[in-house]
Amino acid sequence: MLREINVKVNGKDYQVKVEPRTLLIHVLRDTLGLTGAHIGCVVGKCGACTVLWQGRQVKSCMVFAAQTAGTEIVTIEGLAEDGHLHPLQQAFWDTDAAECGYCTPGMIMAAYGFLLRNPHPSENEIKHAIAGNLCRCTGYRNIVEAIKKAAIELQGGKSHG
Ligand code: FES
Ligand code: FES
Numbered sequence: 001m002l003r004e005i006n007v008k009v010n011g012k013d014y015q016v017k018v019e020p021r022t023l024l025i026h027v028l029r030d031t032l033g034l035t036g037a038h039i040g041c042v043v044g045k046c047g048a049c050t051v052l053w054q055g056r057q058v059k060s061c062m063v064f065a066a067q068t069a070g071t072e073i074v075t076i077e078g079l080a081e082d083g084h085l086h087p088l089q090q091a092f093w094d095t096d097a098a099e100c101g102y103c104t105p106g107m108i109m110a111a112y113g114f115l116l117r118n119p120h121p122s123e124n125e126i127k128h129a130i131a132g133n134l135c136r137c138t139g140y141r142n143i144v145e146a147i148k149k150a151a152i153e154l155q156g157g158k159s160h161g
Helices: 024-031 087-094 104-117 123-129 141-154
Strands: 003-009 012-018 050-053 056-059 072-074
Touching (some): 012 024, 050 104, 056 104, 087 104, 104 123, 104 141, 123 141
Parallel strands (some): 003 072
Antiparallel strands (some): 003 012, 050 056, 050 072
16 A cells, blocks of 8 residues: 655655555665665665664665655765765765775765764764674775764864864
């Protein structure tokens, strides 16, 4: 049975029809064409599908689309503004924090949600924040560096140690 829901994604209102079992990742990718969030495991283990839902990072394969009725979602497509990369995207670029790039949108969205709540993180807090996001390529070091760099950038260039 299809249900119609209203949802705001990257600041834009959408009305979509979903089944009770339809996953958020499938609505984002297949219905709205927002393919930045990737599908890896579909069981909540890899984090490739991470998006922001109501201000917190979630694995969108673990959320039924129907649960998001009347709420707000941000995907990786919603980060750049006026053609300028978000500081997190720029930091990933600057520090070579992506190799194949499959994990990158989820990694950036996990970091984005984390930095909203903790703008002055320690290195350990960063590592903990991305513990649910798997990267098969980079060994994580440059990813952690990128998030540190972005945090400083977002604070206006001041390091908090
Ligand atoms: S696809 Fe969602 S956590 Fe792996
Ligand atoms: S860059 Fe390839 S999985 Fe992370």
